[in-house]
Amino acid sequence: MPNVSRKAGRRRSGAKGALAGPGRVAVTLAVIAPLCWLPQAGFAAHAIGRMADGAGVSGVVYDAIGFILFGLLRAALDALSGRLAFTSARRELTTSRMSALAALAGRSPVDIGRPSSGQAASVIAEQAEMITPWLSRYVPARMKAVVVPLVIVAAILPFSWIAALALLLTAPVIPLFMALVGMGAQKASEKQLSRMGDINAFLIDRLRGLATIRTLGAVSDTAKRLRVEADDLKRRTMAVLKIAFLTSATLELFSALGVALTAVYVGFHLLGFIGFGAWGGKLTLSEGLFVLMVAPAFFEPLRELSAVWHDRAAGEAAHKALTALAEQGMPLPTSQDTSDDAPGNASGTGPATGEAALLAENLRYTHPGRETPTLEAFSLSVAPGEKIAIMAPSGAGKSTLLSLIAGLAAPEAGSLLLSGHSPAKAREACEIAWIGQSAHVFSGSIAANVSLGRDEVDAGAVASALAVSRLSHVAESHGRAPLGEGGTGLSGGEIVRLAIARAAASAKARLILADEPTAHLDAATADLVTDSLLDLAKGRTLVVVTHDAALAARMDRIVTLAAEEGA
Ligand SMILES: Nc1ncnc2c1ncn2[C@@H]1O[C@H](COP(=O)(O)OP(=O)(O)OP(=O)(O)O)[C@@H](O)[C@H]1O
Structure with a gap:
């Protein structure tokens, strides 16, 4: 396109x-x-x-x-x-x-x-x-x-x-x-x-x-x-x-x-x-x-x-x-824009043995219209299957970093590879699942909101995705009743779990990116969301951006944005 x-x-x-x-x-x-x-x-x-x-x-x-x-x-x-x-x-x-x-x-x-x-x-x-x-x-x-x-x-x-x-x-x-x-x-x-x-x-x-x-x-x-x-x-x-x-x-x-x-x-x-x-x-x-x-x-x-x-x-x-x-506009990076493939890593093949699921080196990114870079000389390596939390003060650039990893914007300098491929290529191959800060809920049933019309997501896949996100009983109680546009009919915690269910239904996703999934939730709901997220991340790599110390503590590693800079 x-x-x-x-x-x-x-x-x-x-x-x-x-x-x-x-x-x-x-x-x-x-x-x-x-x-x-x-x-x-x-x-x-x-x-x-x-x-x-x-x-x-x-x-x-x-x-x-x-x-x-x-x-x-x-x-x-x-x-x-x-x-x-x-x-x-x-x-x-x-x-x-x-x-x-x-x-x-x-x-x-x-x-x-x-x-x-x-x-x-x-x-x-x-x-x-x-x-x-x-x-x-x-x-x-x-x-x-x-x-x-x-x-x-x-x-x-x-x-x-x-x-x-x-x-x-x-x-x-x-x-x-x-x-x-x-x-x-x-x-x-x-x-x-x-x-x-x-x-x-x-x-x-x-x-x-x-x-x-x-x-x-x-x-x-x-x-x-x-x-x-x-x-x-x-x-x-x-x-x-x-x-x-x-x-x-x-x-x-x-x-x-x-x-x-x-x-x-x-x-x-x-x-x-x-x-x-x-x-x-x-x-x-x-x-x-x-x-x-x-x-x-x-x-x-x-x-x-x-x-x-x-x-x-x-x-x-x-x-x-x-x-x-x-x-007009700033284009979404495509795999054709980047010479991304490491030798021997053709499209569709899995990661080479021992290859990092995410390898960022000396990344720099400045938002259009801003004078100072949001990210400068940022480096990070995440092993396949590893679960990490990225923590930093508000405005430090955590969401920006997730956007670069998700292939939604291209870094100005440095290199960023996901299992040896460019983020754009991974995005096009549906290997990345994104759980944003505020998931958009369409007017329609919960099942339709999970499948999003994707051919490969059948009723069975929706049911297991709902189970992973612990939303099965909510979906049962709603039945086929449509949700209101913007999520009317669901609580804040349920909307986050709906986003987790969407990611769980993405069979090809190998890297899960989550942007403050427990923000504004009480401790019990945040726990439930964290459980769902960890279930979703089984056998996959998880990068979660958060201010929630309890969620971060359940990850394999915590990365602070400032500490990684210049690494
Ligand atoms: N699309 C954009 N265009 C221009 N500037 C942006 C854009 N998105 C974010 N910024 C700016 O970039 C900086 C980093 O924003 P970002 O959302 O990445 O921070 P964050 O660490 O995720 O913050 P928070 O924890 O509050 O979500 C901020 O100063 C913000 O104003």
Whole structure:
């Protein structure tokens, strides 16, 4: 997955890059379809001319057939191009979403600059949808607006240079004005989307912390802030709409002017009041009608472009937001980033005889944005099956060290090997089980929270994991009843044991990392957790970070972070 995210950094940006394969075919067909009106208008004008000259219905049969055939062709091309454009836009949307998701999944949890869940959810789920109308409607409409008017002018020019000139003079004003308005629209749209993301992030965040907000009496302040944010979003949405209306009004004005000029010229020319403009000759009724019928089609693509103009601003802003999600951040180390393998230790093979389960030498790590390193010249060796406790004052870097061992961040200097492999490789091979300070409990049954949807964790594995963590009776009493999101329905000690059960269900885990598993628990519960942890660690290596002297005393060895430094 991280590979995908890196590729995402080089991804094409803008509609040009985003539209490929069937998308290009769709655009080509979308451009050809309206041009079918040219032969249609030709047949119609010819038929009316002939009828005016006294021909009967039989004299215009071929014109009628031609008119109908081109009408059918146009309908078919319209339908096909619409379908192709839609499917290719959906494909592009899926690819962009996948890249953003892969990049998010490939970001280190240690990275404090990660976008909030609400922000990411808003961009990926909601805002991303705006890419579909942008690619499926705006992109074909833009191409039509460039090609179709030029072809129509070229078709009118041989009959009347003045009619062609009237169209050509009014037309450039439209794109020029629309571009000016469009710049504002883009900015307004970006601001509106970013505001929408902020509100979503704010809402999700506050919903998660509802209990805290309620107990501290901050409900009405939160509601007030939400109202202010919602009002601001409303103002920004209105700004976008105003720009959209302004664009349509401009276009209608100039296109009406252009068609009226052409109609006035053709009418007066046919009546004989204006003699010039037809290359020295005089337009026949059919020619005049042809020019008259084709003139509105000159403005049609511009009108269509105006109708979908807002799609561009919203779509590009959404594309930008998705690309930003896919590009930024501190990546999760991967085994490909590190030349980790000691000779003879191919992937999947066990540790070499006598090889340390964990060997850290001269580690240095500085959190992004911090000036001083959290870890400096830290060394440690842990034998396979050994159980150690790491103790140090708060803020000394114990959790940071566990993150490095778990392969969630890469050390700046020094070397770190787990049974001869890089931590990233061990993590990818599911050889590390992590019991964090606060396990996330998903909404679902206890069993589902243990298995986490892992294929290899069947009902038997869940039952033995629950037994190891001494949670069997709790699981029985809950049955299939779902736990509330965030762990409502379980005590603090039970949540820690749930995390131990998850680790116990990881059959491949050889190294267990536990970050203060007994914090905030009473002595009896802490004892129970310690028993579970030691059961879990049978035949495995255990590294536990703790301030709890009783838990540390039950390990094989206690390592103090400061004492190991410089070792
Ligand atoms: N993701 C992060 N980004 C930036 N700085 C961080 C990050 N995580 C921790 N820090 C900083 O690094 C230092 C060490 O933090 P760490 O959590 O590793 O300490 P600790 O020894 O585990 O503390 P405690 O015992 O209180 O859990 C602290 O100063 C902390 O503010």
